[in-house]
Amino acid sequence: MAHWLFKSEPSTWSWERQVEAGAKGTFWNGVRNHLAKQQMMAMKKGERGFFYHSNEERAIVGIVEIIKEYYPDHTDETGKFGMVDVKAVKALKNPVTLADIKAEPSLAEMALVKNSRLSVQPVTDEEWAVVMEMAGKK
DNA sequence: GCCAACGTTGGC
DNA sequence: GCCAACGTTGGC
Numbered sequence: 001m002a003h004w005l006f007k008s009e010p011s012t013w014s015w016e017r018q019v020e021a022g023a024k025g026t027f028w029n030g031v032r033n034h035l036a037k038q039q040m041m042a043m044k045k046g047e048r049g050f051f052y053h054s055n056e057e058r059a060i061v062g063i064v065e066i067i068k069e070y071y072p073d074h075t076d077e078t079g080k081f082g083m084v085d086v087k088a089v090k091a092l093k094n095p096v097t098l099a100d101i102k103a104e105p106s107l108a109e110m111a112l113v114k115n116s117r118l119s120v121q122p123v124t125d126e127e128w129a130v131v132m133e134m135a136g137k138k
Numbered sequence: 139g140c141c142a143a144c145g146t147t148g149g150c
Numbered sequence: 151g152c153c154a155a156c157g158t159t160g161g162c
Binding site: 007009054055058098116117119 | 146147148149
């Protein structure tokens with residue numbers, strides 16, 4: 001199963017608000033980048049992704065699940081972009097920070113490290129397993 | 139269709 | 151707050 005990473009600034013859309021949205025989830029709108037769009041188009045219902053806080057926090061804080069596959073974003077007046085719906089699954093016991101990720105050799109190829117500006121990223125099964133391991137420790 | 143200029147993002 | 155990296159725009 002494919003895995004993903006959703007990046008958001010806490011001041012715009014935080015993990016706390018995602019949790020508050022509950023089981024019915026929310027739509028992940030506002031993506032205006034074609035690479036990020038391609039990632040979303042590849043997502044399947046039931047797949048999971050990390051929820052990453054950028055800027056102030058710079059850490060993976062939780063896990064979300066895709067509950068609705070790619071559909072048009074009505075807030076995009078150009079009609080080019082779409083979005084998916086996600087719901088919060090659970091918070092990580094220990095948030096995995098960007099510094100942690102950079103300190104871990106097996107995660108050196110993560111999109112988060114290589115292309116930090118991409119707002120929706122693919123995560124390999126290996127990377128997913130390593131991050132989950134790190135999240136459970138300490 | 140190329141590429142310089144500009145705006146935005148995000149780590150530091 | 152600064153600045154590098156990237157994407158987008160627009161002139162040619």
